Amino acid sequence: MINDFKFGRVVIIGDLLLDCYVSGSVHRISPEAPVPVLHRAHHTAVPGGAANVAMNAATLGSKVTLIGIVGQDSAADTLKNALSEISGIDLSHIVDDPNWITIAKTRVLSGRQQIVRIDEERIETPSAETRAQLIQAARTAMENADVVVCSDYAKGVLTDDVVQAVCLAARERGIPVIVDPKRKDLSAYEGAYLITPNRSELYMATGLSCKDDREITEAARVASAAFGGNVLVTRSEDGMTLYETNGKTTHVQVRKSEVYDVSGAGDTVVATIASILSAGQDLETAVVIASSAASIVVSKLGTATVSRAELSAALLLEIQEDGETADLARARDIIEGWRHHGARIAFTNGCFDLVHPGHIALIKAAGKQGDKLVVAINSDASVKRLKGEKRPLQDEQARATVIGALRDVDLVVIFDEDTPLETIKALRPDVIVKGADYRENEVVGGDFVKTYGGSVVLADLISGRSTTSIVRKMQVGV
Template sequence: MEMTATAAERIRQVAPRVVVVGDAILDRWWGGHSRRLSREAPAPVVELREAVEVPGGAGNTAANLAALGARAELVSAIGRDATGEALLAALVQAGVGTRGVLQRADRRTVSKTRIVADDQVLARVDDAPDRDVAGRPATVRALVEALIAALADADALVVSDYGAAELPEVVVEALAVAGRPSHLVVDAHDLRRWRGIGPDVVVPNAEESAKLIARPLGEGRDRRRAASEVATDLLAASGAGAVIVTLDRDGAVLLREGAPPMVTSAHPVSERFAAGAGDTFAAAIAAAAAVGVPLETAMRLAQGAADVALAHEGTSVCRGDELIRRLAHPPAALLDWTALRERIDAHRRDGRRVVFTNGCFDVLHVGHTTYLQQARDLGDVLVVGVNGDDSVRRLKGPERPLNPAVDRAGLLAALEWVDYVTVFDEDTPIDLIETLRPDVYVKGGDYSPEMLAETPVVEAYGGEVHVVDYVPDHSTTLLVDRIRSTRPTSQGVS
C-alpha cells in the first residue's frame, strides 16, 4: 500500500486542476428519534435533531476532488431558488470552485432528502423536476461557454451524468473549442451517450455495465468473473480506453484491451447510511490520473477512498489525510478472539458472508497469496488464523518458525484481500472455528475435506468446507530448503 499512499500524497502536493461537468444535486439528511406513531396514519413520528445539507451528484464528485487536495471546479446549471442557494453555499463550504455553476430562472434545483430515525432510513423524498433544457438554447450556450472557460489549463475532466438531456451536446461543443484535456473520466448512468468522445476511463457500476451491453452480470461475487468475461464487449460499447466496473461490497474490476483483468477488494462496512461512494471513486480516479499515477495504482487508491467515504454516514467525502492514513495502515486488523467475534457478528448482521482459513504462513510465498485471493472470492470478509509460535514448533520442528507470530500476522494483514488476522496456539483451529462459526472454511488443494479434522465441526453448524486450487512446487519447506542449500559462489560473498 506504500505506493498508493504516496500517490495520495502527490495529489495534495501537486493540487491538479480537475473540472467536473454534470448534474448537481442538493443532498439533505434529516435525522432524529422516533418514539411513537402518528395519529393520522401508521407512520413513525420523527423528532428532528439534525438537518444536514451537502452537495450531491456532480457536486459530490467535485467536493471529493477538493477533499482529496485537487483544485476542483464545477460546471452545472441549477435553479435560481432557495434550494440552489443552499447548494451553492454547500459547494463553497466544500472548497469547490463555483464560477461555472449557473443559476437559471428556467431551471429548478434537484434535491434528495433522506429521513433517518434511530438507525433506520425511513424514506427518501426526491424533488427532481424536468431537467431537459435541450429546448432552452440560452442555458445550453451558457453551459458551453462556462465549460470552455473552466477547461483552460485543466489537468482532467470528469463527466458526471445523471441523465440531463443537454449534457452530451454541452461537452462535445466545449471540447471542440477548448480541446481535450489530458484525462477524461466519464461516470454516467447511460454510457452509450458518451461513446463518441472516446473517454480514457469509464466507471460504471454493475447495473450500468449490464445496461451498456444488454446483458446482466449476475449477483454477488459472480459479477467479478462475469465482468471479466465481457471485457471486450464493455470496452467496445463504451468506446473507452479502460472500463472500471464498480461492484460495491465486492470491490471493482479494471478491464483494458490486451491486459488481464485487475480486481480490488472492498473492506466491508455498513452501507445503511452511506451514499455517493461512486462519486468518490470517480473523483479519486481522476485526481490520481491528473498527477500521472498509473491506472492500477489509481484504482487501488479509488477503492480505498470509497471505503473511507462509506465508513461515514450520509453523503460523505474522503479527505486526503484520511485516505493517506487508511492506505498507510490497511484496515486488516490483528485481533484477539473476543474482539474478532464482535466484528464477525456485526458483519453477519449486515448480511456478509464470512470466510476463514488458517496456517503457519512462516515465509509468505505465491502459493499462500494465490489461495488467499481465491478464499476472499468465496465471501465478503476473509479472516486468517495464524498458528502461534509454540504451535508451529510442534507441527514443523524445533527450528521453526523462522518468523515470530506477530511478524507473520502483520504481513498477512498488509494484503488488501485479508480483512482480519488472529493467532491461535492450538494445533488445530477447531476452538477458533467454534468461536467464530464462519460461513466458509477454506484450505489449500493439497488437502481434501475428508482429511480435515475441522470438517465435521464446520458441517455441524451448517458451514461449508471449500478446498481451493493447489499451487505446485510452492511451499515454505521447499523454499527454506532451497535457501539453506545455496552456497557462496566466490570468496567473501554471502
C-alpha cells in the same frame, strides 16, 4: 504515500444536487395512518451529485472547477454556500438559469434508518443558450486542466451535444475524460477515457448478466467497444473490475467494513480516480486507491468525503507486511501492489552476516527514505565469492530471518549474483540507500534508477563496525 502526490486541476461538469437530511427518533406510529411519527432533531444540507464529486476531489487536494446549472432559488444559495466553505473549488462557471429548479433530495432518517426520500426536481432539457454556456465554460476551464469528469445523474445537464463537445475539446487537448454514466446508449460517451458504471448500469447498457467475474468482464468488454475507452465496474461489496482497452482485466477487492450508507460512494470513486490521475499516476493505481476511499466513505452516514489523511492511513493499513522473505517474482508482485497503493519503495543491500550497530544504522536510514523498505542480501554462494570460503558465518535463511525481523524492514530478497544489479532492475526501487563510504557514482544500480526518476542516498555510518572486524577480534580472543 499519497501525501507526497501533487494533485493537479480537475474540471467537473454535471448535475448539481443538494442532499438534505432530516433526522430524529421514532417512538410511535401515527394514529392518522400506519406511518412512523418522527420527532425531528436535526436538519442538514450538503452538496450532492457533481457537487459531491467536487467536494471529494477538493478534499483530497485537487484544484477543482465545477460546472453545472442551478436555479435562482434558496436551494441554489444553500448549495453554493456549502461549496464555498471548501478550499480549492472554483464556482465561477456555474450557470444560473431562472428557468431551472435546483434539484434537492431530502432523506428522512430515524437513527441510521432511512424512512422516506422526497425529491424536488423538474427534469428537462436546458435551453440552447444555457447549453452553449456550459460548453463554453468547459472549454475555458480545460485550458489549465489535467482531468475532466462528467458526472451524469440523468437530470438534464449532460445532453448529447454537451457531452460530445466536452469529449471533443478534451481530446484536442490530450486530457482524459472520466464519465459516471446513466445512459443505455454508451456511444454518446465516445472519446471518453473511462466510464464507471455500477453493476445495474452496466446491465442496463449491455443487456448482459453481471453476476460474477466472467460475466462482468464480458459485459465490460461490450461496453468498452460501444464508446472506445476503459470501463471500471463498481460492484459494491464485491469490489471493482477494471477492463482496459488492451483487454487486460483487473479485479480489485475492497477492504471489508460495516456498510452504513452507500449514498455518494460512486462520487468518491470518480473523484479519487480523477485526483490520482491528475497527480500523474497510472489508471490501475488510481483504481486501487479509489477502492480504499470507497471502503471509508460507505462507513459514514449520508453524502460524505474522504480526507487525504484518512485515505493515507487506510492505504498503509492495507499494505502492512511482516518482513517476509520472497523470491524475485513474488517480491515484484508485492512491490507492484505497494506502488498501486501509492507507496515509495526504498532499497538497500548487503551480506549482513553478523548484524551489528552499523547495519542497524543503515537500515534505519534506508527506512526513512520511503514508505516500504526492501533489503536484498547476498546468497551463501555470493558471500563466499566475495568474502572467502570461511564466510558466511550464518546461512542465507538465518540472515534473512534476522533482517526481516527488524522493524524498518518490509521485504527481504536473496540474490545469487556478485552485485544486486539484476534485482534492482527487476524491482525498480524509487531510492537506493548505501553507506557514506561509497561515492554516489560507485553505487550499483544508481545510474539505472536515475533513468526513471529514482535517486541514490548515502547514509552516515558508524565507524569501526564491520563483520570482518568482529570476526578478527573473536579470533584473537579480544
